[in-house]
Amino acid sequence: xxxxxxxxxxxxxxxxxxxxxxxxxxxxxxxxxxxxxxxxxxxxxxxxxxxxxxxxxxxxxxxxxxxxxxxxxxxxxxxxxxxxxxxxxxxxxxxxxxxxxxxxxxxxxxxxxxxxxxxxxxxxxxxxxxxxxxxxxxxxxxxxxxxxxxxxxxxxxxxxxxxxxxxxxxxxxxxxxxxxxxxxxxxxxxxxxxxxxxxxxxxxxxxxxxxxxxxxxxxxxxxxxxxxxxxxxxxxxxxxxxxxxxxxxxxxxxxxxxx
Numbered sequence: 001x002x003x004x005x006x007x008x009x010x011x012x013x014x015x016x017x018x019x020x021x022x023x024x025x026x027x028x029x030x031x032x033x034x035x036x037x038x039x040x041x042x043x044x045x046x047x048x049x050x051x052x053x054x055x056x057x058x059x060x061x062x063x064x065x066x067x068x069x070x071x072x073x074x075x076x077x078x079x080x081x082x083x084x085x086x087x088x089x090x091x092x093x094x095x096x097x098x099x100x101x102x103x104x105x106x107x108x109x110x111x112x113x114x115x116x117x118x119x120x121x122x123x124x125x126x127x128x129x130x131x132x133x134x135x136x137x138x139x140x141x142x143x144x145x146x147x148x149x150x151x152x153x154x155x156x157x158x159x160x161x162x163x164x165x166x167x168x169x170x171x172x173x174x175x176x177x178x179x180x181x182x183x184x185x186x187x188x189x190x191x192x193x194x195x196x197x198x199x200x201x202x203x204x205x206x207x208x209x210x211x212x213x214x215x216x217x218x219x220x221x222x223x224x225x226x227x228x229x230x231x232x233x234x235x236x237x238x239x240x241x242x243x244x245x246x247x248x249x250x251x252x253x254x255x256x257x258x259x
Contacts, residue, residue: 001100003032004079004171008069012087013044015215022091024051030096035073039063066164067180067189074171074179082174084167090213098210099168109173109202110194112162113210114152123214124148126159126206129246130191132238156207161194166212173202186226188233195246 005023009016016036023034033054038044040063048055056076064072070084081100095113102111115125128134128149150159167190177196180189194204237243 001031001081002079003030003081003083003096003100004074004077005032005034005083005085006037006070006073007034007085007087008037008039008066009042009087010039011042013038013042013046015087017044017046019085019087019089019091020046020051020055023053026091026094027096028052030094032096033077033079035076037069037073039069065182065185065189066187067182067184071179071182074174079171082169082171084164086165086214088215089166090215092211092213095166095210095212096168099207102205102207103168103170107201107203108205109169109197109200110162110204111168112204112206113166113212114206114208115163115165115214116211118213118215120213122148122152123216124150125163125165125214126150126152126157127161127163129160129195129243129250130234130237131247135234150206152208154208156205156209158203159206160198160204161191162204162206164190165214173197176200184233184236186229186233188237192237192240192242195242199242199245199249 007016007019020034020036023032033056035056035058037058037060039060041059044057048057058073058076060069074082081103083096099111099113102108112125115123117123126149150157177193177200179193181192184192197204
């Protein structure tokens with residue numbers, strides 16, 4: 001059971017190093033390779049020889065988007081499974097041991113763990129299909145009053161989409177769908193791919209028995225460039241055929257109560 005993991009660093013070498021140390025501490029019993037892509041120039045405090053697993057470090061000549069970076073990592077090597085990890089993750093257990101068996105079911109195209117913050121508070125990483133109305137309600141209510149779209153209990157469930165923080169795919173499925181849509185430079189590429197997975201007949205599952213820690217930096221809330229990417233990606237998604245077909249399918253199935 002071979003696994004290829006992709007991590008993209010935006011001047012986050014210190015965070016990447018901690019995540020690699022977690023992989024070294026928890027996951028050496030597995031057959032896996034990690035590709036770290038430096039999207040912007042930085043001096044790393046580690047080399048590929050500092051770890052007992054296969055590590056490749058790629059330096060981009062110019063910055064690429066989230067989709068392009070992870071697609072390039074996927075194409076660079078063959079594996080049975082492909083994982084996308086944020087650099088600001090920390091592992092408290094080996095999440096792959098419990099998550100990968102789900103992907104032996106041919107109907108499953110993506111599996112994700114529960115995401116918690118540094119205070120062990122559950123993040124709303126699993127969400128309903130976004131619509132302009134839902135986004136309006138989400139930002140109107142503000143962060144303090146914001147509730148997750150799903151109740152995170154102790155049962156595996158099937159969300160409309162999961163945030164691109166920690167994603168595991170069967171490589172055959174990721175390849176079948178040609179990976180992320182590279183027209184999205186940042187934001188909504190995870191929504192788009194999840195919709196395409198479901199339109200292709202695959203299920204998405206979140207296993208709440210497995211958790212990872214996410215020390216998030218909300219750049220879209222503090223930097224104009226990130227906010228503009230967020231808005232432009234949203235406009236692209238809501239005007240896309242993927243969104244239109246997904247919305248209509250949910251409407252026909254009677255899932256309009258939140259639309």
